[in-house]
Amino acid sequence: MxxxxxxxxxxxxxxxxxxxxxxxxxxxxxxxxxxxxxxxxxxxxxxxxxxFGLFWRMLLVQIGFLLVRQVAYGAHCSSFKTCLIVSCISFPFITWLAVALPITSLVVWGAFLLGAVILLFIGPVSSKKTKVQGEAHRTFLFKKLYSRLIVLGGLLVIFPTSISVFFLAGFLKGIVLVVIAKIGGSH
CATH class of the missing domain: 1.10.287 (Helix Hairpins)
Structure with a gap:
């Protein structure tokens, strides 16, 4: 090196x-x-x-994203530059969508429950950069994932829909990356 x-x-x-x-x-x-x-x-x-005036909202999106990402893993970009480009586009865009779309509490809770079910069935998922190291590690990550889902559910209860939608947006981005890794055969 x-x-x-x-x-x-x-x-x-x-x-x-x-x-x-x-x-x-x-x-x-x-x-x-x-x-x-x-x-x-x-x-x-x-x-x-x-x-774009999205700082605080995007911070909430990233919190929702990291709650899932750190324990469910999922797809990664092949390089730092690709990750930077994808992140620079996706995080502001997802945040903007959460601002622009008229999302009700019913939609927030429906999407959260559907996402939680998907994660509990297929997560955590290895990728080329992050590996699940055997069954004991998978069990450990699954328990942490379950805890994170409870925390996220608590955030959705505590905060009004106008704020919860940002946590949900990040959560959904994390789920998409898990699904991509699962479809790509990384597990």
């Missing part, structure tokens, strides 16, 4: 505090790369959200 000049500076900074093995250096740089790439994605996506 080759390091950039900034990554070398980071390694040197930590190596002055304690000796690092080559594996430690690789882990440090990998973690740095993950954090910086996620930070870039966050800044770009939320920059777009701010430009």
């Amino acid at each position: 080759e390091f950039t000049a900034k990554e070398e500076m980071l390694v040197d900074f930590f190596e002055h505090r304690r000796p690092l093995t080559q594996l430690d250096k690789i882990k440090l740089v990998y973690g740095f790369r993950v954090v910086t790439s996620e930070l870039k994605k966050f800044l770009i996506i939320y920059g777009i959200a701010i430009a």
Whole structure:
């Protein structure tokens, strides 16, 4: 693994505090790369959200999305650039749809229940980037998924439909990625 000049500076900074093995250096740089790439994605996506006046609403969409994504897994893009492009288009668009469409509480609850049933039948689903590591891991993720569905249901009860619709929009995006991974044969 080759390091950039900034990554070398980071390694040197930590190596002055304690000796690092080559594996430690690789882990440090990998973690740095993950954090910086996620930070870039966050800044770009939320920059777009701010430009369109969707910041707080899109934040709620991402909460609904992450509640599912972290435990149900699902399809991933093949590269950071593809993920960035898809996220920059899909999150603002989904948020805009949630604003633009006249969605009733009946629709919110119907979509939530249908989505929950789908997830409980097919989730969690491995992809090339995230793997379910055996039955014990699947059981662990399934229990967490069940808990997350309860949390999301609680959010839908607590908040009015005008806010719940954003949690639901992110939730539905997460379900679509699970279904895509399942259809693609990743499980």
